[in-house]
Amino acid sequence: MSPLRVSSIARHVDAAKRLLGELEQHAEAARQALGSDSSAEFLAAVNARERIFGELDSVVTNISRDRAAALGSGVEQDAATNQLLTEMAQAAARALESHEQLRVQATRARARLGAAIDRVDRPDTIASRYAVATSSTRSRSLSVTG
Numbered sequence: 001m002s003p004l005r006v007s008s009i010a011r012h013v014d015a016a017k018r019l020l021g022e023l024e025q026h027a028e029a030a031r032q033a034l035g036s037d038s039s040a041e042f043l044a045a046v047n048a049r050e051r052i053f054g055e056l057d058s059v060v061t062n063i064s065r066d067r068a069a070a071l072g073s074g075v076e077q078d079a080a081t082n083q084l085l086t087e088m089a090q091a092a093a094r095a096l097e098s099h100e101q102l103r104v105q106a107t108r109a110r111a112r113l114g115a116a117i118d119r120v121d122r123p124d125t126i127a128s129r130y131a132v133a134t135s136s137t138r139s140r141s142l143s144v145t146g
Contacts, residue, residue, distance in 0.1 A: 012063045013084040019056045020091040023049055027098040034109045063088075 030045035067081075 008066050009063060009081055010084055012059050012066065013088045016056060016059045016063065016088050017091045019052050019059060020088075020095040022052050023056075023095040024098040026052065027095075027102040031102050031105050034105055 026045045026048045030042055030049070033039075033041035033045055
C-alpha cells in the first residue's frame with residue numbers, strides 16, 4: 001500500500017484502539033455501578049458506551065473504505081497494515097470480553113431484581129401465620145366480682 005494509505009489506516013486504527021479502550025473502561029464502570037445502589041452511574045456508563053459505539057462505527061467505515069480503495073487499485077496489503085489491523089483486532093477482542101463480562105453481570109443483576117420483585121408480590125407465609133396467631137379474638141366477658 002502507498003505510505004499515504006498506510007498513514008490514513010494507521011490514524012483510523014489508532015482511533016479505533018482508543019475507542020475500544022474507552023469501551024472497556026465504561027464496561028468496568030458499568031459493572032461497578034451494578035454493584036451499587038446508583039442507577040445513574042450505570043446509565044451514564046451505558047450511554048457513554050452507546051456514544052462510543054457510534055464513533056467506532058464511523059472509524060471502522062473509514063478503515064473499510066481506505067482498505068477497499070487500496071485493494072481495488074491492485075495494491076497488495078503490506079506487513080505494516082497487517083500489523084495495525086492485528087493490533088486493532090486484539091483491542092476489539094479485549095473490548096468484546098469486557099462487554100461479555102458486563103452482559104453476564106447485568107443478566108445476574110436483572111434476575112436477582114426480578115426475583116426480589118416476585119417475592120414482594122407473594123404473601124409472606126411467616127408474617128401471615130404470625131398475624132393470624134396474634135389476632136385471635138379475646139373473650140369479652142363481664143365480671144361481677146370485680
